[in-house]
Amino acid sequence: MMGYAFPVRVEAVFKAPDVPYVGLLKALDAVGRDQVYVTPSNRNNGGDHPAAFWGELLSTACKHKGVAGALTDGPVRDTTRMKALGFKVFGVQTSPLDINSRYEVVEHNVPAVIDGVDINPGDLIVADVDGVVIVPKAAIDEVIARVEEKNSGENLFRKAVREGMAPSEAFAKYGVL
Secondary structure (H helix, E strand, C coil): CEEEEEEEEEEECCCCCCCCCHHHHHHHHHCCCCEEEEECCCCCCCCCCCCCCCCHHHHHHHHCCCCCEEEECCEECCHHHHHHHCCCEECCEECCCCCCCCEEEEEECCCEEECCEEECCCCEEEEECCEEEEECHHHHHHHHHHHHHHHHHHHHHHHHHHCCCCHHHHHHHHCCC
């Protein structure tokens, strides 16, 4: 998954609202193409309920808008359906419970923090099975240039080793491993 951060802020609620999902629907309407919908769990603000912050219906709504994916440090649900849909979602566990009567999205496209990492609107998020990286907006161009340079060296190393060069010699020549 790769896209630009669209963080939301959630707050714990302790009773059913008259109209559910008001803030969530506003955020879903606002998130755009190539963005990553980011939901910090807000566990330090009364948010200790194991409700899922993301599921298949949210994935369906976002996939068809061109949203790049979703990231949360909280639970997700409907994982089989999301996988079948091909929408990229990164969470920390699963729960069958949705956020209605448990959490409400109160702001969207605002700074957020997950695991002590600041995530600001427009930061680049890159994620795969190995983990998640947040690249601050101001550093995106420099980081991309460094990644391209490293990738080029790794490709030269791979080719050299496949063609019979000793790994130590390939490392000495290309400086990557």
